[in-house]
Amino acid sequence: QVQLVESGGGLVQAGGSLRLSCxxxxxxxxxxxMAWFRQTPGTERVFVTAIIWTGAITHYxxxxxxxxxxxxxxxxxxxxxxxxxLEPEDTAVYFxxxxxxxxxxxGRQMYDFWGQGTQVTVSS
Numbered sequence: 001q002v003q004l005v006e007s008g009g010g011l012v013q014a015g016g017s018l019r020l021s022c023x024x025x026x027x028x029x030x031x032x033x034m035a036w037f038r039q040t041p042g043t044e045r046v047f048v049t050a051i052i053w054t055g056a057i058t059h060y061x062x063x064x065x066x067x068x069x070x071x072x073x074x075x076x077x078x079x080x081x082x083x084x085x086l087e088p089e090d091t092a093v094y095f096x097x098x099x100x101x102x103x104x105x106x107g108r109q110m111y112d113f114w115g116q117g118t119q120v121t122v123s124s
Contacts, residue, residue, distance in 0.1 A: 009118030022096030033102030047106035
């Protein structure tokens with residue numbers, strides 16, 4: 001079955017960095033656009049970034065542009081989220097998601113598979 005397993009979350013001070021990973025199995029990874037979303041308690045899951053299946057195009061939410069970088073390794077079947085200059089407002093559970101030949105859009109409904117999430121906490 002399809003599994004997306006996130007890792008790399010944790011507690012970091014404001015201004016620090018973290019790198020999240022999402023390892024995929026059960027899919028032909030090179031045909032899937034991969035995305036990261038995040039969610040805080042009582043709010044909707046919101047789009048952070050996406051990298052299309054070729055790796056040639058990326059999209060970012062305005063709130064993370066210039067601070068976060070998404071990348072993928074189609075040999076390791078893994079997508080990464082490098083987060084820098086972290087702010088307390090970045091505190092959330094981060095989820096990876098996959099969409100076959102997806103366009104990298106921000107709508108949750110565009111994505112077929114989801115991971116279980118990893119907590120990122122940024123202290124001030």
